Amino acid sequence: MRPFDYQRAADTDDALIALADRPDAVYLAGGTNLVDHLKLGIIAPNLVVDISRLDLEQVSELDDHGLRIGAMVRNSDLAAHPLVRANYPMLSRALLSGASGQLRNAATTGGNLLQRTRCVYFQDASTPCNKREPGTGCSALEGFTRNHAILGASSSCIATHPSDMAVAMAALDAEVIVLTENGERRIPVVDLHRLPGEEPNRDTVLNHGDLIVAVELPAPGRGRSTYRKIRDRASYAFALVSVAARLDLDEAGRIREAAIALGGVAHKPWRATRAEEVLQGAEPNRESFTRAAEAELESAQPLPGNAFKVPMARGAIISVLTELAGRSGSSEGADDDG
Amino acid sequence: MDYSRHLGVDGTEHTLTVDARTTLLDALRDRLGVMSPKKGCDHGQCGACTVLIDGRRQNSCLALALSHDGAQVTTSNGLAENDELSDLHRSFLDHDAFQCGYCTPGQVCSAAGMLAEADRGAPSAVTEDLEAPVDLSSAEVRERMSGNLCRCGAYVNIVSAVREVAAQRTGKRAGQRSAARDDSARDPMTARAGDEESR
Known part of the structure; x- marks a missing residue:
């Protein structure tokens, strides 16, 4: 050091x-x-x-029944907060699936959003990496790519964003409140992180010195929601693929609204807008879910080392939606993370 | 650059001058001679350095000492009172929950912090109902203790040791029936979140 x-x-x-x-x-x-x-x-x-003791440790209900989460609220406290457990179970689940008990006690809401990729080449200062040292090249492209991106990557960088929390927040339409030298700025979580393009060294749209002070969640959406994480071991590992999803059915039993975000597949939490469009107004059955998953993954560009993520993401989306649609008791879907 | 700071460790107050780079773990071991927390990976992955900071379990290797000015740190040593082993220490002995013992102080501190979290009703990734009281099944203990690695592989006995203390503390007996149920409850390859209603 x-x-x-x-x-x-x-x-x-x-x-x-x-x-x-x-x-x-x-x-x-x-x-x-x-x-x-x-x-x-x-x-x-x-x-x-050191900003760890700034007075940003409150979780408070907003007038519109949304939730304001201070940037220094610890991941463990947020996961266990009664209003989060009751109204945003997807967020509790996502937080609890990340890291370990010890780390969640230290990690903050703002810090979780701004954590950096766990690409092994990024973390190894002896290897070329465009994210760490722009212009040096990407060691992952012809290296170990099991944990790397299948969507939205570039020839400069194929790293993934490691956060679970941010994936749930993307599906929840959360907004990040940022203090800048020009005043306060509100940024939807889905727009906070960037795709790598030619500047993989820039993880987010924030400028140097910008300070995240809070995350605001809108009032809880209708329907059922959950977070599913698939990884190489059952606990304390980053996602190969994760799915945050909320499914709301209308009185006729059709899908009124679906909100889906994917983790482990891109340089940012990946809001699955194509899948959502396919699902709107559709029957909640396996055929619709499959069409939705395939529409989202149509643009996937996997490498040999992570091609498994495409069918894995497809299966995870179908499985989670099937579960949310109330078919978790039947033989299909319930125990199939495919 | 050096900075002077205060730290309470296992009931003793210290004032120490440290370089800004000093982690809490290095301050404890190299500056204060508190050798109970161990340096395993030094990257927050193994849990051997786990201590309680103001009652909450954390990896002391990823904490800058300066960031915890004025904190009360409890190591495994500090969980003993007047040289009497705590119920957790005793249970680790009774259940043969270690071999080399290197990870044990971290395991014990992690268990102490985890039991307090469960007491407060904090759910885990394997909790079916996020709003129900916590039942520390073996699946729950395994999940909640996953931040502590044991190279000797004493996990089975660690889980037993921790569950016994949990049962003693809540005055409940860990029934055989629930233990059997817990052991077959979950596919080990998937960490799955239960679905639930959201309004």
């Missing part, structure tokens, strides 16, 4: 001022990702500004 100076921000203004004109400074919240990066030599800031 290279030497750095440390400063605790007294309040949000203090934090913004500390990073202004200091491109060599970073914010520190829970530290579960940042401290690791300091050790790995992926980043070498001259100044670490």
Whole structure:
């Protein structure tokens, strides 16, 4: 670890001022990702500004029955919050499926959104990586790609975003509240993270020094919802594929609305808008679910090492929707993560 | 650059001057001589360094010491009172829940934190009903303790040790019937979330 100076921000203004004109400074919240990066030599800031004790630890109900989640609310506290468990079970499930009990106690809401990819080449400072050092090339393209993207990747970067929480928030139409030097900015979670394109070093649309202060969830949507995560071991592993989904049926039993987001498949939480369009007004049956999954995955561009993710995502979408449509008791779907 | 900070460790107050890069784990072991938390992976993946920070279990290897100025840190040592082993320590001995013992202080601290979380009703990834009281089945204990690796593979006995303390503390007996049910309840290859109604 290279030497750095440390400063605790007294309040949000203090934090913004500390990073202004200091491109060599970073914010520190829970530290579960940042401290690791300091050790790995992926980043070498001259100044670490500790925002972990900012007064952003409240979860409060909004007038429109939505929820405002302070950026410093710990992942474990958010997952266990009574209003989240009751009204946004998809978010509780997503949070609880991520990391370990110890890490969830430290990791924050804002930090979870801004955690960086677990691409092994990004985390190995001795290998070329366009995300870490623009212009050096992508080691993953011809390397180990089991955990890499099948949607929206570029020839510069095929990394995936590792968050479970953000996938649920994308499906929930959450918005991120950001303080910038020009005032407050609201960004839908689906627009916070970028696709890699030619600038994979930029994970999000945020500028240096911007500070996430909260995430706001709209009032809970109708219908049933859940989060399903498929990974190489049953606990404490990142998603190969994950699905956050909400399905709302009308009085006639047709699909009024579906909200679906995928994790583990792209550089950002992937809102499955094509699948949602196919499902709107459709009968909630396996045929519709299959059409929806295939429409979403039509643009998939897998590599040999991660081609399995395409049928895995297809099966996961179909299985989750089948479960939400109330067919989980029958032989199909219930125990089939395919 | 060096900074002076306060830290309470297992009931003793310390003032220490540390370089900004010092993790809580290194401060405990190298500066304060508290050798109970162990350095395994040093990347938050193995759990050997787990301590309770203000009562909550965390990986001390991923915590900067400066970030926890004024905190009360409890290590496995501090869970013992007046040289009397805690019920968790005793249960690990009774159940032969370790071999080399390197991961044990982290396991014990993680279990202590986990039992408190369950007491508060916090659900886990394998909890069927997010709003029901927590029943610490073996599937629940395995999931909740998954942040602690044991290279000797003492997991089965660790789960037994932790469940016994949970049962003792809640005054319930871990019935054979529920234990048998829990063991066959879940496909180990999938971590699946139950579906539920949302209004």
